[in-house]
Amino acid sequence: MSDLPNLMDGKKIADAMRAEIGDEVALRAKEGRQPGLAVILVGDDPASNIYVGTKEKACQAAGILSFVERMPADIDQQTLLNKVREINEDDRFHGLLVQSPLPKHLDEEEVVRAIDPRKDVDGFHPFNLGLLALNQPRFVACTPLGVMEMLERYNVDPSGKHAVVLGRSHIVGTPMALLLQRKAKGANATVTICHSRTQDIASYTRQADILVAAIGQANFVKEEMVKDGAVVIDVGINRVEDATKKKGYRIVGDVDFAAVQPKASLITPVPGGVGRMTIALLLKNTLLAEELIHNSK
Numbered sequence: 547m548s549d550l551p552n553l554m555d556g557k558k559i560a561d562a563m564r565a566e567i568g569d570e571v572a573l574r575a576k577e578g579r580q581p582g583l584a585v586i587l588v589g590d591d592p593a594s595n596i597y598v599g600t601k602e603k604a605c606q607a608a609g610i611l612s613f614v615e616r617m618p619a620d621i622d623q624q625t626l627l628n629k630v631r632e633i634n635e636d637d638r639f640h641g642l643l644v645q646s647p648l649p650k651h652l653d654e655e656e657v658v659r660a661i662d663p664r665k666d667v668d669g670f671h672p673f674n675l676g677l678l679a680l681n682q683p684r685f686v687a688c689t690p691l692g693v694m695e696m697l698e699r700y701n702v703d704p705s706g707k708h709a710v711v712l713g714r715s716h717i718v719g720t721p722m723a724l725l726l727q728r729k730a731k732g733a734n735a736t737v738t739i740c741h742s743r744t745q746d747i748a749s750y751t752r753q754a755d756i757l758v759a760a761i762g763q764a765n766f767v768k769e770e771m772v773k774d775g776a777v778v779i780d781v782g783i784n785r786v787e788d789a790t791k792k793k794g795y796r797i798v799g800d801v802d803f804a805a806v807q808p809k810a811s812l813i814t815p816v817p818g819g820v821g822r823m824t825i826a827l828l829l830k831n832t833l834l835a836e837e838l839i840h841n842s843k
């Protein structure tokens with residue numbers, strides 16, 4: 547697949563970024579500085595476990611101090627809030643994130659609000675999402691930031707284009723739309739957000755010069771929903787049963803890749819596309835957090 551001419555290779559870009567980040571960490575080390583990232587993982591959701599393990603390894607490879615606090619699934623809200631506040635006060639860690647989703651009995655919004663916005667490398671805190679909405683971005687969610695980085699590195703200028711975002715989650719759809727429409731170099735798109743209540747989604751997606759799929763439904767975007775020559779960004783990570791695989795499943799995106807790929811001018815694969823970028827941008831946000839804290843001293 548990697549030899550398709552219109553493929554946006556997230557692995558290649560993410561590897562290049564991670565090498566750049568490693569160089570920057572080495573420079574700061576000469577000044578006795580080390581960026582640190584703390585992650586809180588509640589429960590034993592297998593997908594979250596894999597994500598957190600990947601984040602940990604990526605930090606270590608880049609020379610970033612990494613710490614994972616694993617808490618049992620039945621933890622109460624107050625104990626979790628206390629842990630967040632403890633890490634807020636811990637100078638070794640410049641970034642802090644709580645892996646989502648949390649078990650149902652916990653109030654995730656309250657937990658996110660408890661994170662020091664200066665350490666909110668996920669960009670989920672209302673303060674940081676508000677700054678983005680006001681076109682003063684500081685910490686922006688890593689996945690949409692990764693999409694913008696890919697567009698830039700593949701010379702896709704969204705200015706004046708119609709970008710259609712499928713999904714309005716706080717993690718991807720909402721910040722994605724804000725990033726694409728903001729008045730800034732590499733942005734300035736006209737943006738439409740489609741979601742579960744949108745009628746006739748295909749009538750919008752067919753108008754998209756840039757189509758970002760982030761709805762979490764395997765192979766949702768079909769060939770007839772895509773305009774010829776569109777740039778197609780697939781944020782989906784869905785498990786589908788596959789008896790031919792050892793694990794019994796395989797990972798597919800929100801886009802029917804085989805059908806849509808020949809029609810797109812550029813397209814991201816799953817895996818090997820946006821997912822790779824998310825981690826690279828998390829490391830970059832951790833460097834930004836260390837920089838901001840260092841400069842405020």
Ligand code: GUN
Nearest residue numbers: 643644645646647668688
């Ligand atoms: N769960 C899925 N993606 C993310 C992410 O980017 N950050 C956090 N904290 N949880 C997630």
